[in-house]
Each structure stands twice: as C-alpha cells, then as structure tokens.
Amino acid sequence: MTTGADLTTATVRRAADATPPLITEADLPPAGHFVDGKFLGGSAERVIDVIDPSTEDVIAHTPAGTSEDIDRAVAAAVAAKSHWARLVPKDRSELLHAIADRLAADTELLSRLESANTGKPFAVSRDDVDMTIDTFRFMAGALRATTSMAAGDYAENHLSVILREPLGVIGVITPWNYPLLMAAWKIAPILAAGNTLVIKPSEQTPLTTLKFAELVADLLPPGVVNVVTGYGAAAGARLAEHPDVDMIALTGSVPSGRAVARSAAETLKRVHLELGGKAPVVIFPDADLAAAASALRVAGFWNSGQECGAACRVLVHVSVAEQFVELLVGEVRSLVIGEPTAGEDIEVGPMVSKAHFERVTGYVERAKADGVRVATGGGGIDGPGYFVAPTVLVDVPEGAEAAREEIFGPVVTVETFTDEEEAVRRANDVPFGLAASVWTENARRSHDVAARLDFGTVWGNSHLVLAAEVPWGGFKGSGYGRDLSVYALDDYSRTKHVMHNHAR
Structure with a gap:
C-alpha cells in the first residue's frame, strides 16, 4: 500500500511493543455454527480466515456454511417457534432484560473482540456495545406496551378484535461495519415480537455475533437464536430462498439487497432491507x-x-x-x-x-x-x-x-x-x-x-x-422497513382481525 504523492502527512499510531494483545485464544467464541442451543461443526471442511485489519494477522477461523447448515438451523428455529410465540410479553421481556444484563457484564470483552475483528477504535466499539445493550432494554419494555386500534363494533352486531402475531422464523443477514450492533438491531425486535431466527453474520466479522450466542446460550430456549457463518453466495442465498423462513431481514449493500429480494420473491416472504446511504x-x-x-x-x-x-x-x-x-x-x-x-x-x-x-x-x-x-x-x-x-x-x-x-x-x-x-x-x-x-x-x-x-x-x-426510541431506515435505494423503535416491532409481526357475531 503506497502513500500518494499529495497525501497530507497522515501517520498511523501503532501500539507499543509491550502492549498486550487485544484478545487471547480464551476470548474467542467456539469455532462453529450455533444451532439449537449448541455449537456444531460445519457440514463442509472449508473454513474462512478472520483477519485483524489493523495488523493483517489471521486471528480466527470460522466454518464456511453451506445450504445444509442453513437447513439445519432453520429446522431448529421452526421447532422452537411455537413455544417462544406463546410466551406472554412479561416472560419475553424478562429474558431480553437478562440478555442485556449478560452483555453489560461482558462489555469489555465484547469491545475488545469487536476492535480486534474490525479495527474499530475503542470509543466506537464501546459505543456499539452500549447501544446493543440499550436496544435490548428498549425492546424489553416496548413489547409490553404495544398498541392497536380499539376493539369494537365496526359492523352491526360484530365485535372486531385486532391481534398482533409473530411472523414465525426470520432470516437475518448482517454487515461487517457494525457486527454486534446490527445483529442487536435485528435480534432484539425479532425476539420481542415472538419470532425465532437464523442469523448469518458477515464472513469478515463474525466473532461478536458468535460470542453473543455463547454468552446468552443458557438464557434462551434452544433453537430460538441460531447463527450460521459463511459467505453470502452460499449461506445467505439459501437463507433468503428457504421456504420455511417467513421473512428475510438484511443490512448491507444495494446489490446484496437486490439479490435477497429476488430470492425472497420466489416464496413471497416479507423483506426488510437497510441498505446504503449518501447523506x-x-x-x-x-x-x-x-x-x-x-x-x-x-x-x-x-x-x-x-x-x-x-x-x-x-x-x-x-x-x-x-x-x-x-x-x-x-x-x-x-x-x-x-x-x-x-x-x-x-x-x-x-x-x-x-x-x-x-x-x-x-x-x-x-x-x-x-x-x-x-x-x-x-x-x-x-x-x-x-x-x-x-x-x-x-x-x-x-x-x-x-x-x-x-x-x-x-x-x-x-x-x-x-x-x-x-x-x-x-x-x-x-x-x-x-x-x-x-x-x-x-x-x-x-x-x-x-x-x-x-x-x-x-x-x-x-x-x-x-x-432506540426513534426509527432508522431509508427511502429509494436505501431500502424499506425500520430498525429501532416500536416501528421495528410492527415490521416483525403481523396483524390479524378476528370478528365475532354477537347478535341475539
């Protein structure tokens, strides 16, 4: 990498030789997919190098997930969805608060992992972890205060009741720029609304998503959250097209959004896209x-x-x-x-x-x-x-x-x-x-x-x-759907109208 002739004299401050490493082997999550409450090896032998962009050193390896790995994770999410959907809001809320507490207790570890995997300054990675925690806390409260139109007779002698139901299984694809935070922006409202999920983090930055799964494994029923690592062309494409996935949510590039939307169209599943920007x-x-x-x-x-x-x-x-x-x-x-x-x-x-x-x-x-x-x-x-x-x-x-x-x-x-x-x-x-x-x-x-x-x-x-209280999402080529706020809860649920004839 050469320095341009007209480059202002910018220099990179390097860590002193005696500075301890950001992470140790013990800090890394298990090198596998997280499916049905446990870490499993991939169906193929191929692995992906995880690189520290500050040093160009390989710091970990993760499996290159296949269609079979996605199918296994989706099956686990399908098996778990009925029980999770039936939990009353108070119970789901308490579990989300427990997740936030667990993340708060491991803020320093998560910040170091995020900085090691992405090169983020600590000010950025700590802010990411703090907002991750706040996102779970907000959704834990918001899910207990959802509103809808009042029940009433809108047709003579017929009582209308509006229900908000989970969609089922949500497929999630997250980007490399905010690995943990973008995962939280999806996972928290998806769980709050009563859905289960399979998430594929970027192959470049999977470590904090896998660590999240490890940290909360004992808090959630098996199959509620599943993580499959791998490339978009294989694991991501299968997740988007899978017939048992009820919605696909992606934060990423415009080309990735187009590909996901095309795949989702085959099964007419909902699509939630947060794509690029040029502010x-x-x-x-x-x-x-x-x-x-x-x-x-x-x-x-x-x-x-x-x-x-x-x-x-x-x-x-x-x-x-x-x-x-x-x-x-x-x-x-x-x-x-x-x-x-x-x-x-x-x-x-x-x-x-x-x-x-x-x-x-x-x-x-x-x-x-x-x-x-x-x-x-x-x-x-x-x-x-x-x-x-x-x-x-x-x-x-x-x-x-x-x-x-x-x-x-x-x-x-x-x-x-x-x-x-x-x-x-x-x-x-x-x-x-x-x-x-x-x-x-x-x-x-x-x-x-x-x-x-x-x-x-x-x-x-x-x-x-x-x-966390206000929505985030775009228009035009930036996609559709909203992260954060109660609008995200709406995106990850469906409206059912039940009408009772009470004429006597």
Whole structure:
C-alpha cells in the first residue's frame, strides 16, 4: 500500500511493543455454527480466515456454511417457534432484560473482540456495545406496551378484535461495519415480537455475533437464536430462498439487497432491507459553521467513515464555502489515526479489509484524475493494516462519481450551491435516501427544507445522533422497513382481525 504523492502527512499510531494483545485464544467464541442451543461443526471442511485489519494477522477461523447448515438451523428455529410465540410479553421481556444484563457484564470483552475483528477504535466499539445493550432494554419494555386500534363494533352486531402475531422464523443477514450492533438491531425486535431466527453474520466479522450466542446460550430456549457463518453466495442465498423462513431481514449493500429480494420473491416472504446511504449535509449561509465542521469531525469519520448514515456529502452555500472548508480541514487534519491498542484517543481505524481499502482509495484516485482537488488526505497510508488518510475533496462538480456513489470510507466531498431550490434538488439527486442534515439558524427554513428532503432521517443542526426510541431506515435505494423503535416491532409481526357475531 503506497502513500500518494499529495497525501497530507497522515501517520498511523501503532501500539507499543509491550502492549498486550487485544484478545487471547480464551476470548474467542467456539469455532462453529450455533444451532439449537449448541455449537456444531460445519457440514463442509472449508473454513474462512478472520483477519485483524489493523495488523493483517489471521486471528480466527470460522466454518464456511453451506445450504445444509442453513437447513439445519432453520429446522431448529421452526421447532422452537411455537413455544417462544406463546410466551406472554412479561416472560419475553424478562429474558431480553437478562440478555442485556449478560452483555453489560461482558462489555469489555465484547469491545475488545469487536476492535480486534474490525479495527474499530475503542470509543466506537464501546459505543456499539452500549447501544446493543440499550436496544435490548428498549425492546424489553416496548413489547409490553404495544398498541392497536380499539376493539369494537365496526359492523352491526360484530365485535372486531385486532391481534398482533409473530411472523414465525426470520432470516437475518448482517454487515461487517457494525457486527454486534446490527445483529442487536435485528435480534432484539425479532425476539420481542415472538419470532425465532437464523442469523448469518458477515464472513469478515463474525466473532461478536458468535460470542453473543455463547454468552446468552443458557438464557434462551434452544433453537430460538441460531447463527450460521459463511459467505453470502452460499449461506445467505439459501437463507433468503428457504421456504420455511417467513421473512428475510438484511443490512448491507444495494446489490446484496437486490439479490435477497429476488430470492425472497420466489416464496413471497416479507423483506426488510437497510441498505446504503449518501447523506447530504446542507449548510446555509447563516449556519454556525464552526459547529458544523466540529460535528462532521465525528459524523463524517465515525467508524472510519464505514457508516451508511455518515455525513459524507457536503453541500455548502457558495458565499461561505471557503470559510467552511478551512474549518473542516482543520478538524480533519487533527484526527488521530491508529490501532485500537495505541491509545484511548484514537479516532480513526483501518478499512475492514484489503478489498475495501482498494475500493475506497480507488474512488479517491479517480476523483483526483477527474480534477477534484484534495484539501487534505488523499490516499492510503503505508501498512501494515488497511488505513486510509481522512480525506476532504473539494471543487466537486455536480454529478461527480465521488458525490453520488457510496464510498464508505473516511472521505467527505464538498460541493457548493447558490440558492435553496438548487440545494434541495441536488441533495435529493442521489439514488439513496437514508439520512441527511440541514444546517441553518432559521427555524422556518430548517423545518421546510427537512420536509422536502427525500431521506428517512433528517437532522437539523446535528448529524448521526441515534436513539432506540426513534426509527432508522431509508427511502429509494436505501431500502424499506425500520430498525429501532416500536416501528421495528410492527415490521416483525403481523396483524390479524378476528370478528365475532354477537347478535341475539
């Protein structure tokens, strides 16, 4: 990995030689699938290397799951679904609270595993674990307070009662950027709604999902949660097409979403998709520019920019563009890059894999070749590890590849606009619709522009602030369905109308 000639002098802080390793052999979960309450070997001998992206070292191996492995896990989930669905809300709630307690007791271990497998700075991995715990606690409470329309006579002499029922068995496919947290965003509402599940984590980052299964194995009835590791083309495809799976829920790329939806269509199963994003950050002349630049230091580079809601596409009014870029570049140049064990102040880690490193740096190189100017950063950093310098690209023309496609790395583009209509039009002119933000001190403008932006979440004078109580999900190419909040419980359940004739 070579350093570009115009790369700002970004360096990677390495752990001192005497620093203990992030994890030991004892910290790793068992190297197998978790099916019907126990860890089992795979049906094939092939294994997948799990790599620490900070060092490029192989730290574990997991089975490459097959269709047979998925079939075995689905059978276990089918066998467990009736008992789990019949539990009253109080009992399911207490089990979810017990899961949250168990995770809280192992926060430090889970954080280290997540950082070892993904390269996340500890600030990110700890935040992931904290929100994982909070997601289970929220769903534990929400499942006891579900509401629906009142029972009553809507046709003469006929009493209508609305029931919310579990769907049955849910197939889950989770991404590599937030392995534990995205698993929790699916598992918690799925269990809360009374379903059982089979989850396939990313083959690149399976460790915390397997560890989760190990930690909660004694809390849940066998078969309620099952984990099969493997590649999407084999294990994921079988999960999506399986006739005994009642719904498939995926967080991942747009191509993965299309493939899953096509497979699911054969059995007419429900589909829940949280896909990519290209979040515009619309900055008007009256905005607090320093606050916006400071917010983007986090929102643009959190998790090394490997974040579907990242503040990655700035649209700033031409009259304040130069001032804003100066503030933003100052923030970005002071970001601390390094291995997780190199210090608590590390803010930016590596890309998750060599392939993703090459993908991100490829976008930057093509942008430079097209005349886009690098204000800071601009390429990869010498290894070991898959580190990319935090980058700000300016003088980005309308319609440029870097401003339309999801780079999914520590790269923020800056475009300018001249009036509000242009800002809204260009903000919406991307295939994604996950998240956006508006920066202005004018409250009327803030509300009006937010209403005109075609994105599932729009922040005003902030970006990338999440809470378990509010929904997360997108429009257009970003998919459909909602994570978090009571809306997720609705997604993972079905409505039944029962009507009683009581005429006498």
